[in-house]
Amino acid sequence: xxxxxxxxxxxxxxxxxxxxxxxxxxxxxxxxxxxxxxxxxxxxxxxxxxxxxxxxxxxxxxxxxxxxxxxxxxxxxxxxxxxxxxxxxxxxxxxxxxxxxxxxxxxxxxxxxxxxxxxxxxxxxxxxxxxxxxxxxxxxxxxxxxxxxxxxxxxxxxxxxxxxxxxxxxxxxxxxxxxxxxxxxxxxxxxxxxxxxxxxxxxxxxxxxxxxxxxxxxxxxxxxxxxxxxxxxxxxxxxxxxxxxxxxxxxxxxxxxxxxxxxxxxxxxxxxxxxxxxxxxxxxxxxxxxxxxxxxxxxxxxxxxxxxxxxxxxxxxxxxxxxxxxxxxxxxxxxxxxxxxxxxxxxxxxxxxxxxxxxxxxxxxxxxxxxxxxxxxxxxxxxxxxxxxxxxxx
Numbered sequence: 001x002x003x004x005x006x007x008x009x010x011x012x013x014x015x016x017x018x019x020x021x022x023x024x025x026x027x028x029x030x031x032x033x034x035x036x037x038x039x040x041x042x043x044x045x046x047x048x049x050x051x052x053x054x055x056x057x058x059x060x061x062x063x064x065x066x067x068x069x070x071x072x073x074x075x076x077x078x079x080x081x082x083x084x085x086x087x088x089x090x091x092x093x094x095x096x097x098x099x100x101x102x103x104x105x106x107x108x109x110x111x112x113x114x115x116x117x118x119x120x121x122x123x124x125x126x127x128x129x130x131x132x133x134x135x136x137x138x139x140x141x142x143x144x145x146x147x148x149x150x151x152x153x154x155x156x157x158x159x160x161x162x163x164x165x166x167x168x169x170x171x172x173x174x175x176x177x178x179x180x181x182x183x184x185x186x187x188x189x190x191x192x193x194x195x196x197x198x199x200x201x202x203x204x205x206x207x208x209x210x211x212x213x214x215x216x217x218x219x220x221x222x223x224x225x226x227x228x229x230x231x232x233x234x235x236x237x238x239x240x241x242x243x244x245x246x247x248x249x250x251x252x253x254x255x256x257x258x259x260x261x262x263x264x265x266x267x268x269x270x271x272x273x274x275x276x277x278x279x280x281x282x283x284x285x286x287x288x289x290x291x292x293x294x295x296x297x298x299x300x301x302x303x304x305x306x307x308x309x310x311x312x313x314x315x316x317x318x319x320x321x322x323x324x325x326x327x328x329x330x331x332x333x334x335x336x337x338x339x340x341x342x343x344x345x346x347x348x349x350x351x352x353x354x355x356x357x358x359x360x361x362x363x364x365x366x367x368x369x370x371x372x373x374x375x376x377x378x379x380x381x382x383x384x385x386x387x388x389x390x391x392x393x394x
Contacts, residue, residue: 005129006156010070012137012247013149014088015229016240018081025359027081029226029351034085036222036347038093039340046096050104051330058101060164065094067157073150100332131251138244200327201334205380210319211335213377215342217278217312220369222346224285227359227366235359236292249298253305261310270314271381275374277311282370289363 019028050058069091076083140148201207232243264273281304288300323331350362 005132006153008129008134008247009137009140009149010153012134012240012244013141013146014084015225016138016141016243017146018084019229019233020240022081025226025230025354026351028229029347029354030081030085031088032222032225032347033344033351034089035092036340036344038089038096039336040344041340042093042096042337046100046336050097050100051328053101055101055104056164058097060161062094062098062101063157063161063164066091067154067161069094070150070154070157074147096336099336100328100330104328104332129251131248131255134244134247134251135241136244138240138242138247141240200323201331204322206322207319207331209377209380210315211338213278213315213373213381214312214335215338216369216373216376218339218342219346220366220373222343223350223362223366224346225343226347226350227354227363230354231289231292231359231363236294236297238294242294246294246297246301250301250305250308253302254309255305256302257306257309258313260306261313264310265314270318274311274314274318274381275378277307277314278370278374278377281307281311282367282374285367285370286364289360289367 015028015031018031019025022028069087072087073084076087136152137149140152201211229243232238232246236242238246261273284300284303284307288297288304291297291300319331319335320328346366354362
């Protein structure tokens, strides 16, 4: 939660800073693309690595290394975009270990029957910091510059690493005895585990359906990440301060969405909950991108926070509920890679076509992708969930 606050301050400040000095969607998109590349190239491999390591200490080391990488930005002359991109790549390269380690640690410490509750609480915490993080980030950028946002993120990583190191986790992994394994054998085992994880995804229709649905969601989100800055600045005529407010409002919606998911989970089946939330997200996004009035965008972004949390958390939890624990890191490593690939495609489309086709047109296309996800997922998810339940009963 602490490192998340620093992340939100940094994530809001950096694209605004780059757009301010370049006035280019290509340059702004390049920052997002560079952040996604490590996930694309090493996401699945990271999951395999995490499966064989202590999850808690993996998270501690990741936070420390990310803090050191960010600290290098203080030695970069102002306006040197290439240096920002290189350091962002390094930071996110190490960060590829975080998602599979975090998801695996959660499953190892929480019973599967309580995963929805645990994920909902996590989302409530994440959205609580999202309420204050973007507003602080936008204000700090306008008042004190990008340096204070970087320093805040570094400090949050260091505090997070200290707190994680104090967590007591009972290890379920047993040390292997016997002769030492050669480097070649370790290498072959590593890639064998990685390939087995991908095969599990490819041979299970429910996993494949969930991955397909997330692909459309992330494609849309990649486009929005790049284009929402110029939309707020150019189309709405607002500043970094208002941009931070808009993002914070979505955090408020996320809090409400996490609370509603806790209440609805035992009353509403996953399938209608996921599909209805996706269709609602498409509608709210279309309205937001075509009525550039600040108060109206506040309201639509709050509703988007609610529906996005319900659909994404319930869909991800569905995956956690079905995956065998010994494959969890690899499955979520592949999940991380797929996220990077589809968001990278969305960011590239937005970066290179934004100035040609127009910001609003591309944002409307991204909104329609939420409708497409709901339509594609309707029959496939319903059918595969029936198969999954029958398989469990057998």
